[in-house]
Amino acid sequence: MSEILIRNAAHLVTMNPAREEIAGGDLLVRGGVIAAVGRGLATAGAVIDAAGCVVTPGLVNTHHHLYQTLTRAVPGGQDALLFGWLKALYPVWARFGPEEIRVSALAGLAELALSGCTLTSDHLYLYPNGARLDDTVAAAAEIGLRFHPTRGAMSIGESRGGLPPDALVEEEAAILKDMERVVDAFHDPAPGAMVRVGLAPCSPFSVSRDLMRETARLARDRGVMLHTHLAENDEDVAYSLAKFGCRPGQYAEDLGWTGPDVWHAHCVRLDADEIGLFARSRTGVAHCPCSNCRLGSGIAPLRAMRDAGVPVGLGVDGSASNDAGNLLAEARQAMLLQRVARGADAMSAREALEIATLGGARVLGRDDCGALEPGRRADIAVWDIDGIEAAGAWDPVAALVLCGPTRVRDLFVEGRQIVRDGHVATVDLGRVIEHQTRLARRLMA
Ligand SMILES: [Zn+2]
Numbered sequence: 001m002s003e004i005l006i007r008n009a010a011h012l013v014t015m016n017p018a019r020e021e022i023a024g025g026d027l028l029v030r031g032g033v034i035a036a037v038g039r040g041l042a043t044a045g046a047v048i049d050a051a052g053c054v055v056t057p058g059l060v061n062t063h064h065h066l067y068q069t070l071t072r073a074v075p076g077g078q079d080a081l082l083f084g085w086l087k088a089l090y091p092v093w094a095r096f097g098p099e100e101i102r103v104s105a106l107a108g109l110a111e112l113a114l115s116g117c118t119l120t121s122d123h124l125y126l127y128p129n130g131a132r133l134d135d136t137v138a139a140a141a142e143i144g145l146r147f148h149p150t151r152g153a154m155s156i157g158e159s160r161g162g163l164p165p166d167a168l169v170e171e172e173a174a175i176l177k178d179m180e181r182v183v184d185a186f187h188d189p190a191p192g193a194m195v196r197v198g199l200a201p202c203s204p205f206s207v208s209r210d211l212m213r214e215t216a217r218l219a220r221d222r223g224v225m226l227h228t229h230l231a232e233n234d235e236d237v238a239y240s241l242a243k244f245g246c247r248p249g250q251y252a253e254d255l256g257w258t259g260p261d262v263w264h265a266h267c268v269r270l271d272a273d274e275i276g277l278f279a280r281s282r283t284g285v286a287h288c289p290c291s292n293c294r295l296g297s298g299i300a301p302l303r304a305m306r307d308a309g310v311p312v313g314l315g316v317d318g319s320a321s322n323d324a325g326n327l328l329a330e331a332r333q334a335m336l337l338q339r340v341a342r343g344a345d346a347m348s349a350r351e352a353l354e355i356a357t358l359g360g361a362r363v364l365g366r367d368d369c370g371a372l373e374p375g376r377r378a379d380i381a382v383w384d385i386d387g388i389e390a391a392g393a394w395d396p397v398a399a400l401v402l403c404g405p406t407r408v409r410d411l412f413v414e415g416r417q418i419v420r421d422g423h424v425a426t427v428d429l430g431r432v433i434e435h436q437t438r439l440a441r442r443l444m445a
Contacts, residue, residue, distance in 0.1 A: 001030050001031035002031060002045055003044065004029040004046045004412070005026060005045065005047045006027045006028075006029070007041070008024055009050040010024075011054045012026075013054065013372070015056075015357050016372070019350075021397060025039060026038060026039060028041045029380075032192060032414040033376070033415070034373060034377070052386040053386075053409060057379060057380065058119060058380055059331070059360070060118070060119045060366075061315055062121055062313035062314060063227075063317055064121065064315060064318060065123050065124065065317070067096060067101050067105065070436065071319075071443070072319050076089075077089050081297075082233055082235060083163060083235055085295060086163055086164070090164050090168055093168065094165065095129075095443060096131060098132065101124070101131040102138060103139075104436065104439075106427065109140055109143040109145050111324075112327060113144075113418050113419050113424055115325070115329065115408065116411065117145065119145065121148040123152050123227060124136055124150070124152050125154055125202035125206075128168060133178075133182045133186075144418045145413055147194065150227045151175075151199055152201065152202050153170060153172075153175040153200070153201045154169045154170070154202045155175060155211055156169065156206055156208060172214070175201075176214060182197050183224055187222070189223060192414065197224055198224055198227045201215055202228065203228055203229040203230075204240060204248065204251060209244075212257060213255050213256060217256070226257060227262070227263055230252060230265065231269040231270050232268055232269070233297035233298060236248065237269045247271065247274065248269070248274070249271075249277050253277060263283070263311075263364070264285055268300045270301060275310060282309075282311060283310070284313065285312045286363065287312055287334055288314070288316065288330070289314075289334045291318070299340065302337075303342050311362045312359050313359045313361075314327060314334060315330070326406055328400070329406060334356075349397070349401035349402050350398065353400065353401055380412040381410075383405055385399060407422050
């Protein structure tokens with residue numbers, strides 16, 4: 001079995017139960033799995049010199065809409081709140097097809113990889129002009145990231161009181177049938193799986209209660225996870241109260257959408273009772289701080305969630321509402337926002353890094369990822385801290401979040417090198433950018 005030794009890291013951040021950090025640490029990878037962590041390790045295999053670097057577990061992204069990398073900084077959506085922003089972008093997304101879905105995913109995944117991300121979920125909830133979940137799965141295989149695509153859906157169009165145009169919604173029977181198809185085609189429950197599928201109706205304001213309930217039933221029958229958007233802002237909560245006569249947490253609970261196999265994006269407006277519900281049921285949250293700022297949604301009660309024991313991970317969210325896909329920047333923003341809300345001691349840089357790694361892995365049900373300890377998968381980020389961003393830093397681990405760098409030096413997924421010396425090693429990024437730019441221009445025309 002092939003071995004890789006990552007040697008002599010300035011600091012090796014394990015995220016093991018004792019949260020050990022090893023100065024001058026080595027890490028031995030054997031066949032996709034971490035074989036040993038310590039000092040003075042040896043190998044007959046490949047050696048990566050990590051002098052001057054902080055080595056961390058790969059970051060985990062728990063919420064994204066990769067297709068949106070093709071609609072960044074669209075003028076009509078730049079300054080709108082959530083519902084207005086969606087209405088500005090739906091007509092553009094309606095013109096997407098398989099090529100747009102695949103290429104935008106390549107761009108988004110490459111961007112994530114360069115920011116240290118080794119495992120990402122994706123929430124694809126529109127399938128215009130023959131697009132399929134398969135298009136994003138192909139892109140993830142090309143880049144080499146561990147991938148949790150979710151089969152999203154919208155079924156209530158404008159003519160029935162929903163938000164999306166009728167052209168972007170699907171029949172509920174067809175949605176459920178395709179959910180079964182993609183689970184059969186791609187879901188791998190085994191440890192070390194490179195692809196796990198989740199089921200993810202878009203939001204309470206774009207599908208029926210029936211579809212929410214049926215999807216939960218199907219997910220439990222097939223042993224896959226559930227994901228959606230919840231309590232994103234005040235408008236979202238007002239919609240829930242007016243349409244369903246209850247708050248979002250109650251709505252989720254009534255339909256079977258709580259539990260350790262469920263994670264909800266945003267949850268900016270969860271109240272104390274809802275936080276208690278999520279903690280008791282071990283329902284996960286994908287916190288997306290930059291998107292929440294960009295859309296003016298508010299500051300999620302992350303401190304209260306963590307204190308109550310709610311599993312929390314980070315998400316870059318779609319690149320139309322961020323508009324970046326840099327996961328390390330999300331860790332920094334998560335830390336800063338809690339400090340705005342609760343004071344300078346509300347969240348440390350190390351806690352933000354923990355949420356970005358171990359926290360995200362827990363939210364996605366991956367106890368085989370998220371930490372650097374023997375037996376876990378070899379998903380590893382190597383950060384060069386000798387650059388200008390952190391020059392003069394006294395505490396290189398905290399500096400990762402407090403200062404930068406914003407680009408990883410080397411990245412390994414399942415022991416395979418995805419980023420080498422700050423460049424994506426698996427695809428020709430120049431060609432991806434050229435293709436992506438050409439598609440964006442076509443959409444603008
Ligand atoms: Zn989202």
